[in-house]
Amino acid sequence: MGTTVFATPTEAVADIGTGASIAVGGFGLCGIPDALIAALAASGVGNLEVYSNNCGVDDHGLGILLGAKQISRVTASYVGENKEFARQYLSGELEVELTPQGTLAERLRAGGAGIPAFFTPAGVGTPVADGGLPWRYHADGSVALASPPKETREFGDKRYVMELGINADFALVHAVRGDTAGNLVFDKTALNFNPLAAMAGKVTIAQVEELVPAGELDPAQVHLPGVFVQRIVHTGPQNKRIEKRTVTEGVSR
DSSP states (O other): OOOOEEEEEHHTTTTOOOTOOEEOBBBBBBOOOOHHHHHHHTOOOOOOEEEEOOOBTTTHHHHHHTTOOEEEEEESSOTTTOHHHHHHHTTTTEEEEEOOHHHHHHHHHHHHHHHHEEEESSSSSSHHHOOOOEEOOOOSSSEEEEEOOOOEEETTTTEEEEEEOOEEEEEEEEEEEEETTTEEOOGGGGGGTTTHHHHHHHEEEEEEEEOOOOTTSSSGOSSSSSOOOSSSEEOOOOOOOOSOOOOOOOOEE
16 A cells, blocks of 8 residues: 555545544654644544544644544543643543553554554553553543553563553654655654554554655655555644743843
């Protein structure tokens, strides 16, 4: 299956339907596929299951889909910058599976590599392994659905918990550069989750700031080969938003 170049983000996400599962790249607000997310929000599709490191902020990134109540379930490792996320979760409107960050990264990579499950020491002896984490609340604050216990096993003198690989219907990623064969180059922190999310998607859609003909990229500089990318769209330079601006207060002399 080759890579198809699409003219617009809207066309690239047009067949993502209600109830689809989506792996989304980026870290905080760095390297997020904002144009693809905006196109998905405009489509009005709902009941989405999202795998992502975090859920953006209230008015940017995945927070746009969340605010429009287009997401029904989130698997993430960090959700602390989104007040609407907290409100929906605590009121029972949103199902949330929190997972250690490294575990989430490996679950995405494993799914893309065809590995159904793996063992890790992260979470052993905690509710991550033992179960009981609230996935969904009732409106009155009681737990409607809790995480089940996971299989644990001893290797050598340590215990490990089994985690499942992630396979999503679609993946949305952002790259600084790509070619028409789907080969992608990511910039700095955007390397954290974009390649892993791309691997986990059955259909991976990449927005790129610069699109070049196949063969123009130096193979040694390619971070993700085109075999993992089915669709690509040129979106131009990204407006890089700062998630939390911190500056030094003026000092009187």
